[in-house]
Amino acid sequence: MARFRSRGRLSFRAEARQTINTRQYETGLRRVLGRMSDDVARAVDRTRIDVQNEARRRAPVKTGRLRSSIVSRAERSGRSVGYLVGTNVVYARAIEYGLDEFDIFPKNKKALYWPGARHPVAKVHHPGIEAQPYLRPAIEMTEIFFRANLSQIRGR
Template structure:
């Protein structure tokens, strides 16, 4: 049975990492079919693409910038291969985890003003942003995608 491990980081943008330990699964395959490590790597690669596409499918779209910035890459070597999926868009974490309400104050001036405002104001209240998870639910589907691709190993 393959083991799954996920880690989440919250920095500039958002990324989630998943590691699939295929050691036990591959041992069983080697017993039955011989050296299948290339097939296992292809199954991990297909799983990575499916998870990336699932995150892109789930992300809320306003301009498409966040969706198009979601990328993934393979990591690891030998019998411990995995992938990282994420984005470098600054507001990605706010969409994934949401934001509490907050007040916006001027940094250099005494008041805030923008075109269309009736008058300058000392502060603006931001109501916050409701969380709209897209990376975490996609990562949670790793096992489903893995099982689908792993079941095809040796059938090609």
């Protein structure tokens, strides 16, 4: 779910949050290895990086600004370990969810004009933007990445 808000130095314009309930994994792994808190946290951190990279891979590229702006950070709250993946690019939400068609009207003048236009116009019709999801599909792969990262820990 994308939200707008500001948190410290990172201000996300589009973000996806994922929390992993690690209790069932931790219980089983604790029996095997005995030190699961650190290992599960490490698996979640690797998953965070995998999801971030997947979002970057899926992001449409025109200039590369959106792709390079996708970052992530770990979040811990008690026994829950999670992460946040997002971007602070203003148009990120429009790319993820698309835009319906709309008309653009002048704010301070009677007409719109730009270099290259044949003449001033009263309004411009924007056809909208088709959605090109990149964050949501990456987040949906969390369980796949997490299981793969846990199996690497088990295999050590």
